Amino acid sequence: MDLTERKLKILQAVIADFVRTAEPVGSRTISKNYEIGSPATIRNEMSDLEEMGYLTHPHTSSGRVPSEKAYRLYVNEMMKKRELSQEEKDAIAKDLYSNVTELENLIERAAHVLSEITNLTAFALAPGNEQDKLKYVNLLPVDDNTVVLTLVSDSGKVSNTAVRLKKPASEQTLRILSKNMTYNYSGKTLSEALTIDIIQTLKTDAEAMVMFEKSIAPSFIRTLEDMLNVNLYMDGLTNIFALPEYNDINKAKTFFEMINRKADITQKLISRDEGITITIGEENQDEDLSDCSVVTATYHVDGKMVGKLGVIGPTRMQYDEVTSVIEYLTDNISKAFMLEEGDDDDL
Amino acid sequence: MDLTERKLKILQAVIADFVRTAEPVGSRTISKNYEIGSPATIRNEMSDLEEMGYLTHPHTSSGRVPSEKAYRLYVNEMMKKRELSQEEKDAIAKDLYSNVTELENLIERAAHVLSEITNLTAFALAPGNEQDKLKYVNLLPVDDNTVVLTLVSDSGKVSNTAVRLKKPASEQTLRILSKNMTYNYSGKTLSEALTIDIIQTLKTDAEAMVMFEKSIAPSFIRTLEDMLNVNLYMDGLTNIFALPEYNDINKAKTFFEMINRKADITQKLISRDEGITITIGEENQDEDLSDCSVVTATYHVDGKMVGKLGVIGPTRMQYDEVTSVIEYLTDNISKAFMLEEGDDDDL
DNA sequence: GTTAGCACTCGATGTAGATGAGTGCTAACA
DNA sequence: TGTTAGCACTCATCTACATCGAGTGCTAAC
Incomplete structure (x- = not known):
């Protein structure tokens, strides 16, 4: 079966709706909000999409939920890079540099800003002595x-x-x-x-x-x-309480226990590749992360990777926004480090 | 009205039961488990105790719950110091010194051990540069x-x-x-x-x-x-998920948000007095702590206070055990610091 | 290929009654 | 006068059952 234009449109609609509401999306909703066709048509298409593995079905009479495969497709093919407006950029930068005196501090601040914007749990890995053997x-x-x-x-x-x-x-x-x-x-x-x-x-x-x-x-x-001397900063831990997927006390507990094993996380993050990485659900090695997605980016000094910035959240996340913000933040951090390097002579 | 012997006995029974079960305690339960008298008698006494402010009543047809005043009375007057057995002491010490290489590390470890034993959230404040003005x-x-x-x-x-x-x-x-x-x-x-x-x-x-x-x-x-260079360590954060008082997701959320404001906590802890301090519920300055109790102790080097160790938990906690364990741990830490001071010459 | 219509599913919500733990009060008892 | 048995009453909790509605799948008509 082919992923026709219309199927893609419907899939995108389901993802968009589900990311926003965390509720299974029905055919009527999509029919109303997008000019695609009647509920029945959409139902047929959704049925196909389910067969193809892009949608699932919590129970017979409920709407559709995107699968991890769908998110992967979305991230790889459908997601448009969300350009931040100048205002957004300014606001982020302003926030990032406030209360910041040292670079170490900047990293911590970046995690803070990131968690505030995305409403997810953010982490940042401060630079260490990477060359030492x-x-x-x-x-x-x-x-x-x-x-x-x-x-x-x-x-x-x-x-x-x-x-x-x-x-x-x-x-x-x-x-x-x-x-x-x-x-x-x-x-x-x-x-x-x-x-x-x-x-x-x-x-x-x-x-x-x-x-x-x-x-x-x-x-x-x-x-x-x-x-x-690697330092892992985390921020926005309590943000998960606002997410419906963590309304269950046990889910929340598992999440916190996982997060608390700092050492594990550091290891996982360090081993991540360069650039922006998006790992969705089961793609994560760690079982505890199997219903989370992790987005990370690296920041650099002199072309060498020195640290990481990222978020952990449910697979249902605004990948486009998260990616843009993380990218903008790491760019800023890299820039700040460059300036600092230059400044050294003056001090 | 007087706090007769029998009233004290009943109060103690209510506290003991409630600390164990987190359920309101009824007159029958006490009548059965303690040789005090018939349920009716105990009811009368409990009614008096309520009037005196030591017990409360979630709703008409439920058992009694100790008030903060009751815990205060218990801690001040009724609580017997729980002596740790040699086995317990050995187990704690063994645990405390495992994986420990440096003193800084010992403090962190102490928080860990404390949280494991008490099943509460433990914190430790590592020594700083106290003399500097x-x-x-x-x-x-x-x-x-x-x-x-x-x-x-x-x-x-x-x-x-x-x-x-x-x-x-x-x-x-x-x-x-x-x-x-x-x-x-x-x-x-x-x-x-x-x-x-x-x-x-x-x-x-x-x-x-x-x-x-x-x-x-x-x-x-x-x-x-x-x-x-004050460092605050926390451990056992997720322990609260096991407590029935935090079964409500909002309670848990509030707790974590409070704990996350590290700065506040540090300030609060630092300003605490010497020795063992027990602060119950509303006695805490901070509103967010108003249904928690905090137990802290100081450890010393050369007679000077250098750090703190403590737990945060619901007002319903095993004050006797918690106190004993914290005391034993701070003693050990102080001792370790003394040894270290002596060792310096050898290294 | 699209859509309207309809039976069906199933979670969510609401209501009523039963249950039981617990109280307060009264009256009898020691 | 203090203690206790008895009893009516309260109230949270549980269960069963009906209802509702969002949503599906399928069929037949367009």
């Missing part, structure tokens, strides 16, 4: 339940962390892990290290794998972040 | 809507913050405010400055007062905190 990784057993994780970086940063193990580890397991970690991590930049998933390489040794996942990894990530 | 405070107008807030401390720290005003300010207002702030803040330590409420002294000038409250104060507090 890991030189040495070691696990030293102290007693049955404790090991010391040592990291040394090229720039000379040293970190020793005592890690309590959930279960006692054999010396052999520790040797394997230590060797494996050194092999995989040394020579990598700190941020690269955060993105590497060494679980794969441990598959041969279940014990080592479990130990790494449960005991070592959290401390390791935390230490890397500290060394990177 | 404010030397100079100034407001410099830049344009109608912007002023630069300058703070200089004894130790030479300087901070310039551009503050956007909600409303344009007359030069006169700025002069008044600037003078007032200098007068009130200079010579004070940074943490003292955080506790001073200069709103009082501005009452004569409504415009200055509003401007201070809405525009200046947030930046001022923030800057002070930065200079102090």
Whole structure:
């Protein structure tokens, strides 16, 4: 079956309506608000669209809801870039630079502004020491339940962390892990290290794998972040309470619990690609994010990526607006960093 | 009317039951579980207790709920100190010191452990540069809507913050405010400055007062905190979802919004007295906290207060347990700091 | 290919009655 | 005089049932 012009028009209408109201959209509504045809015609088309996987049906007698496939299509093909008006831009910039004294502060502010405009949960990743490389990784057993994780970086940063193990580890397991970690991590930049998933390489040794996942990894990530001096800011957390999809207390709870695992989020964000990324629902690796969409953008200094800005919200979000605002904000941040770099001489 | 032995016993029973179940307690329940007398007798006594303000009555045909006055009485007079068993202490200590490498980290960990044990929201205030004093405070107008807030401390720290005003300010207002702030803040330590409420002294000038409250104060507090390097950690935020009092989405929302205004909380906590403090419901200055209780304790180094640890929860909380755990944790933190001080020579 | 018409589905809403936990009051009892 | 049994009354909660209406799918006519 083909996605005819009219089908696209209807799909767009359903998405637009559903994004606005969060209620399943019926054929009458669309027939009334758009000049497409009678309810019956639209019903037929919607039925086709459902067959093609773009719409779903909460129950027999309810309207249609866009599927993730529909959002993906919309984002890839149908979404027009929403140009911000000069007034909007001015308002955002004004907001962004108010109360801002330092760059670090600007990042935090950007998350704030972003969450206010989009009414979603915004996050920002402040720049870290991206160039620094890991030189040495070691696990030293102290007693049955404790090991010391040592990291040394090229720039000379040293970190020793005592890690309590959930279960006692054999010396052999520790040797394997230590060797494996050194092999995989040394020579990598700190941020690269955060993105590497060494679980794969441990598959041969279940014990080592479990130990790494449960005991070592959290401390390791935390230490890397500290060394990177990566800072994650979040804002607009409570915005989700205004969304009907989180009216259920359990949904809200799950969301907050997910958000609270900061470390996870940082890892996820860091590993994202350059530029604007839109990840919809199940496209997210993380199960907890499977009914959320995440939009991120990077900001740069000297052409190097240094940080991220983004939002998390329900798959039903105003992708066009969100994208535009994030883009405008990251542009501004990049610009601000450039100015700052120039300013350095003057100070 | 007198608080007879029996009345106290009944009150204690109501509190114990209500803390456990969050349901209004009826006369039959108490009659069954405690050897006090028949339901009718207990009803009569409860009626008296209500008249005296210790119990309330959600509606005619429901059981009794302790009032804040009852909790206050309980905390002051009836509560026995709950001694932690050696096992409990060991478990807490084990938990506290796991994954801990630095003192800063210990504080964060303490908040974590505290929230896990109490199932409430815990916070911890990490030590800052308490001795440093404010030397100079100034407001410099830049344009109608912007002023630069300058703070200089004894130790030479300087901070310039551009503050956007909600409303344009007359030069006169700025002069008044600037003078007032200098007068009130200079010579004070940074943490003292955080506790001073200069709103009082501005009452004569409504415009200055509003401007201070809405525009200046947030930046001022923030800057002070930065200079102090005070860090507020929170943990167990999502614990409230398990509490029946927050089953209502709006309640949860209000709670999170309150918690998110970190600055406010810091201010409130810093201004708290030494030792263990229990603030119940309306006793809290902040309206948003009016159905919460806050328990805090200080930890010390060299006899000087350096930080705080505490929980926020519904007025219905296990005050005895919470108090014991917080006390044990702050003792441990103080001890750890002492050791660290001693260790310095070795490193 | 489009549309009007109609039967059907199913969640949402509203109402009435039953249930039960709990109170307050009265009168009898120790 | 304090305690208790008994009883009428209150009120939130639950269940069953009817109703409503938004929306669909299908058929037949245009």
